[in-house]
Amino acid sequence: EADIYQTPRYLVIGTGKKITLECSQTMGHDKMYWYQQDPGMELHLIHYSYGVNSTEKGDLSSESTVSRIRTEHFPLTLESARPSHTSQYLCASSEYGPEAFFGQGTRLTVV
Amino acid sequence: AQSVTQLDSQVPVFEEAPVELRCNYSSSVSVYLFWYVQYPNQGLQLLLKYLSGSTLVESINGFEAEFNKSQTSFHLRKPSVHISDTAEYFCAVSAYSGGGADGLTFGKGTHLIIQP
Numbered sequence: 001e002a003d004i005y006q007t008p009r010y011l012v013i014g015t016g017k018k019i020t021l022e023c024s025q026t027m028g029h030d031k032m033y034w035y036q037q038d039p040g041m042e043l044h045l046i047h048y049s050y051g052v053n054s055t056e057k058g059d060l061s062s063e064s065t066v067s068r069i070r071t072e073h074f075p076l077t078l079e080s081a082r083p084s085h086t087s088q089y090l091c092a093s094s095e096y097g098p099e100a101f102f103g104q105g106t107r108l109t110v111v
Numbered sequence: 112a113q114s115v116t117q118l119d120s121q122v123p124v125f126e127e128a129p130v131e132l133r134c135n136y137s138s139s140v141s142v143y144l145f146w147y148v149q150y151p152n153q154g155l156q157l158l159l160k161y162l163s164g165s166t167l168v169e170s171i172n173g174f175e176a177e178f179n180k181s182q183t184s185f186h187l188r189k190p191s192v193h194i195s196d197t198a199e200y201f202c203a204v205s206a207y208s209g210g211g212a213d214g215l216t217f218g219k220g221t222h223l224i225i226q227p
Binding site: 006033035040041042043044045048058059090092097098099100101102103104105107 | 115143145147152153154155156157160162201205207214215216217218219220
């Protein structure tokens with residue numbers, strides 16, 4: 001069973017607030033990913049990392065930023081949340097192959 | 112770049128009936144293929160994958176999918192569904208880049224609705 005954890009699971013926050021979504025994995029995987037999933041729609045890759053100090057933007061443009069200071073930790077930050085950021089955010093990791101393991105997701109609502 | 116098309120956004124079937132969820136992909140390079148399942152308010156769980164070898168792959172809970180290179184398809188099938196199979200099913204591809212994947216490209220998902 002994959003060990004990848006996201007906190008919080010649900011977050012309701014006011015416009016303009018800074019938020020950080022946490023993602024941690026205990027599998028020692030080098031590759032980590034953030035996907036955004038809007039209701040009833042497919043997932044889009046917004047950030048990925050190949051390892052410590054490596055971060056890349058994904059296919060979907062996002063105002064969020066990420067950091068990778070430790071192998072196991074890949075947090076996502078929004079400096080100033082807006083209602084358009086309301087979505088589900090899914091973190092994933094993979095080892096050498098393409099198979100990705102997903103966390104439970106964080107459902108963000110910006111009011 | 113790759114793209115994935117799931118032809119049905121919703122598939123209602125009766126319990127114990129067979130089901131097929133369709134998935135077609137487009138890519139200029141070789142790809143790996145996946146089916147993920149998402150239960151309500153949950154993350155994605157890998158259902159099955161095609162990396163190489165036999166084109167028919169099976170999951171532990173009775174699902175199977177067949178990779179058809181000529182038709183660029185990877186349809187998911189189950190001969191007899193159960194009420195617990197109600198979920199969202201996502202088809203995904205990843206380009207073979209030698210050293211690993213640069214993320215997955217997903218279809219829009221198919222909502223499988225099992226009717227008693």
